[in-house]
Amino acid sequence: MSEKLLWSAEKSFSWFLESHPDFVLLFPALPQSCSSSICLGFFFLRTAMSDLEVDLSNGNETEMSRWAFEMAWYGEAVSATGIICEDHPTKLYSSGVWEKMIYGPIGLPFWQYRLPNIELVIVIVFFLWQFFDILFKKLGLVIPKFTSMMLAGLVLHGTMNRTGSVTLHQILQPKHRINMPESLGSLGFTIFWFVKGVKMDIKRIFRSEAKAVTTGIVSVTAPALIGAFLYLRQENRPLQTAVFSTVLLMQSTTPFSGVARLLRDIGINHSSIGRIGLSSSLVSDMLGLVYIFLSIPLYSDKLMAMLIMTMVIVFIVFAFLFVRPAMFRAIKKKREGRPIDNKYIYWILVMLCFSCLYFKMLGQLPALGPFILGLSIPNGPPIGSVLVERLEGFNLGIILPLFFATSMMKIDLGSVKYLFTDAEELAIASLILLIFFVKFLSSAVVPYLFKMPLKDSIVLSLIMSHKGIIELGFYTFAYDSTAIPSKSFTVLALSIVLNSLFIPMAIQYFYDPTKQFMCYQKRNLVNLRDNGELKTLVCIHRPDHITSMINLLEASYHCEGSPLTCYVLHLVELQGQDVPTLISHKVQKLGVGNGDNRSDNVVLSFEHFHRYICSSISIDTFTCIANPNHMQDDICWLALDKAASLILLPFHRTWSLDRKTIISDNGVIRYLNFNVLKQAPCSVGILIERQVVNKNQKKSHSALKVCVIFIGGRDDREALAFAKRMGRNDNVILTVLRLFPTNKSNEMTGWDQMLDTVELREMMHRNSGGKSDESTTYVEKEVLDGTETSMLLRSMTCDFDLFIVGRSNGMDHEVTSGLEGWSEFEELGILGDFLASPDFPGMTSVLVIQQQRSVAS
Structure with a gap:
């Protein structure tokens, strides 16, 4: 029979070459006999396992012709029984336009190449x-x-x-070859879960509030127990145990990775509710992994289950007792200021692939291995941040979308119309709804019992009820493993789509992040008593901001009778982590817990200032590790919590040592300053330092000369209030320059104008803190328009060390008309932008102040 088979194959191949002479061109370097042997070898391998012998013995050459054609062009061929032969290495791309021109109709379109x-x-x-x-x-x-x-x-x-x-x-969906987009998408899901594992900080569970821990435990346990109880009470069960347990587990658990991605996409991961949601989902995720581990016996016999559980434990022990210490040793060997060596990154990627194969061999979800491996890698710089930087952007933008697209292409939309008539589909849908409502209620009741407002409890329960990436990955793996039938997978996948559509809308309806910093008190300088305690929040981005802020604080303090409390917040970009962190250095020592010493210079500098320069000033330092796009939430939250009256921010531009050349222009800091101005619960000041602001001019034996420019409005009154506090200092000479338009009376009748007049009269008629009147000077100038104002300020540039202006100073006013068109930075206002411009002569520093914008009723 084999001789007859070979004879039939050779005869068919010869006939094919005669009818397709261009086929020989595919093998220009091989003789015809060699080409014939190659194809015959593939053909014999294929037909030895098929039922084509009878057809070939009867002279049926059609199948042979089709097979040889596919082998020649596709590099692979399939039999009627599904056996595939491939030519290796395969041809990845076409020969371009020449292929169609030479081979004509038998040439393949370019999209059929891999x-x-x-x-x-x-x-x-x-x-x-x-x-x-x-x-x-x-x-x-x-x-x-x-x-x-x-x-x-x-x-x-x-x-x-x-x-x-x-x-x-x-x-x-390629004809009969490996689905490369699906395979690449699966790789994207594996990388996604690995990166999320790297970002997770398991130790946060032990630092979480009781409210978050209890919510995480109850949100998983309650729906799982109720669902299992109702299932066991059923006599005629429409769902198999494997299908039910998979759906029950995944619907009850809230994966941390999915919640972190959701909160980041909708922009509330830095809010108070977002922090609680992240902590609760972390607890839920760890509890879910334990449930997955304990559910292994449900899918296999006892002996195999024990073997699988042992192998999983061995992998976890290897990851945390060998890989994690090795990573810390690599970090210690790294030179300070140098990036981590690439060889460690390559070894981690190799371990990622092997961990995936390891769990695939155990019959578990392959991505579980990389996730556990990611948990063992230290998050944050230098290793965690590098892995996230190199893998996350490309994966989320290019590879991971293939996973979602190919997974949704596996569903059977035609089966949805039988949802209410098919017992299995109806049971799956009912189970999903039951678990959702139980999980929603349990996640809302627990935080409400912990005194959380009802609306916030509902938002937290919506976050905990969210389903997304991880659930779809589990269901797709179960479907590919034939553990879940097609119609059940369809209902589950569509439920995730609906959940991910409506849950964010509901969160957006119930929770407005812009209102979380609404203050119920007036926290500004105007309403502060003359000798009242001034609480300021000073923000530091870089080391060069430290000196300027310390000097400004020193200049604004004059005696113990007018106390000054300073909260210093060092802002650090979040790298290689998902959870923003706020560290109080009163509670936590330097370099402990945050994995680096980036805040040491800030803490030590302000401690030195407190200990040796102004011991009566109260200093409290914090470090905020957060995403730059959401740092304003942490700043405003701390200002609200500490009842601060003023937030001091550094300007986003940095000048050279001679203060004449701009060496840095950080758009991220500018974006942050702008957002803080919009939602701050108190007054805000932006310091543009071009000259050292210091009250102790020991070398020159001269006082600090400050000029506050007053046109009118609430921001100008706030700037005047801050200037009055500085004016009480013995080493500060204050000048109040009031500008009003020519040919108009300076006695105004409007409410704002009346308040302006009262403030100025009080300024002039009251002795400032027991000092002589010579230390404070009041000057009035008439100007025609913005041109005269600019000329006046240019002539004064060498007379002062610091200008203080209100942000809304001169808006829609005659004294600044014509200057609006030249304004570059909206956050500084018209005059602030003019004084901070590189074209403005001199090197005078500028402080732009905005009064608290709104007070909640």
């Missing part, structure tokens, strides 16, 4: 999910990005099935 195919799928999916993401933003809806990626997969699935396009099928 590399162009996967590139085309990436582009299609990218543009589709970006379309949905931009559409949601234009509609004002805060929807997570992964929801847009899932909708892109739904659109492709519906389009492919409705149109029945052969070309679309060839692009999205």
Whole structure:
């Protein structure tokens, strides 16, 4: 029979070469006999395991012709029974336009080659999910990005099935080869979960509030117990035990990775509710991993279950007792200021691949291995931040969308119409709704019992009820392993889409992050008593901000009878972590717990200032490790918590030592300052230091000369109030310059103008802290327009060391008319921007002050 088979194959191949002479061109370097042997070898391997012998013995050459054609062009061929032969190495890309010109109709379109195919799928999916993401933003809806990626997969699935396009099928679902977009998407999911493991800080569980820990435990345990109790009471169970346990576990658990991604996408991960949600989900995630570990016996016999559990424990021990200490040794060997050696990154990536294969061999979700490995790697700089920087951006933008798209293309939309008639689908949908409501109620009741407001409790329960990336990954793995049937997978996948659409909308409806810093008291300098305690929050980004802020504080303090409390907040960019951290250095010593000593200079400098210069000033230092786009939330939260009256921010520009050249222009700091001005619960000041602000001019034996420019308005009154506190200092000479337009009376009748007049009269008629009147000077100047104002200020540039102005100083006013068009930085106001401009002569520093914007009723 084998001789007859070979004879039939050779005869068929000879016939094929005669009918397709161009086929020989595919093997220009090989003789025809060699090419024939190659194809015959593949053909014999294929037919030895198929039922084609009878057809070939009967002279049926059609199958042989088709197979040889596919081997020649596709590099692989499949039999009627599904046996595949491949040519290795495969041809990844086409020969370009020449292929069609030479081979004509038998040449393949470029999208049927593997590399162009996967590139085309990436582009299609990218543009589709970006379309949905931009559409949601234009509609004002805060929807997570992964929801847009899932909708892109739904659109492709519906389009492919409705149109029945052969070309679309060839692009999205290749004929009989490995689905490369799906494989690459699975890799993206694995990398995503590995990176989330790197970002997690398990020690945070032990630092979490009792409210967060209890919420995390109850939100998992309550729905799991109720669901299991109702299932056991059923006599006719429509769901198999494996399907039920998988759905019950995944619906009851709240993965930390999914919640962190959700909160980051909707922009509330730095809010108070976001912090509690992250802590609660971390507890829930760890408890869920324990449940997964304990549920292994449900899927295999006792002996195999014990073996699998032992192997999992061995991997966990290896990760935390060998890999983690090795990473810390690598960090110790690293030279200060140098990045981590690339060889450690490569070794971690190799271990990532092997951990994935290890859990695949155990029959578990392969991504669990990389996730546990990620947990063992120290988060934050230098290793964790480098891994996140190198893997996260490319993965989230290019590879991970393929996972969502290909997963949604596996669903069967036609089965949805039988949702209320099919017992299995109805049981899955009922189980999902039951667990959702139990989880929602339990997650809302627990924080409410801990005295959390009802609306905030509802928002927290919505966060804990969210389903997304991790759940879809588990369900897709179960579907590919045939543990979940197609119609059940369809209901589960669509439930995740609906959940991820409506949960963020509900959170946005119940929770407005802009209102979380509304203050019920007037916290500004105007309403502060003359000798009342001034509480300031000083923000530090870089070491060069330390001296300028210390000098300003020193100049604004005059005696123990007028106390000054300073809260210093060092702002550090969050790298390689998901949870923002606020460290109090009164509670925590330097370099302990935060993994580095980035705040040591700030803490030691202000301690030195407190100990040796102004011992009566109260200093309290903090370190905020947060995402730069959300640092304003931490600043405003601390100002609200400490009842601060003034927030001092450094300007985003830095000048050279000669104070004439701009050497740094940080847009992130500018964006932060602008956001703080919009939502601060108290007054805000922005310091532009171009000359050293210091009251102790020991070398020159001269006092600090300060000029406050007063035009009118609440911000000007706030600037005047701060200037009065500085004016009480023995080493400060204060000048109040009032500008009013020519040919107009300076006695105004409006409410603001009346307040301005009262403040100025009080300024002039009251002796400032027992000092002689010579230390405070009041000057009035008439100016025609902005041109005269600019000329006047230019002539005064060498007379003062510091200008103090209100942010809204001169807006829509005659004295600044013409200057608005030259304003570059809106956060400084018209005059503040003019004084801080590089074109302004001299090196006078500027302090721009904005009064507290709103008080909640």
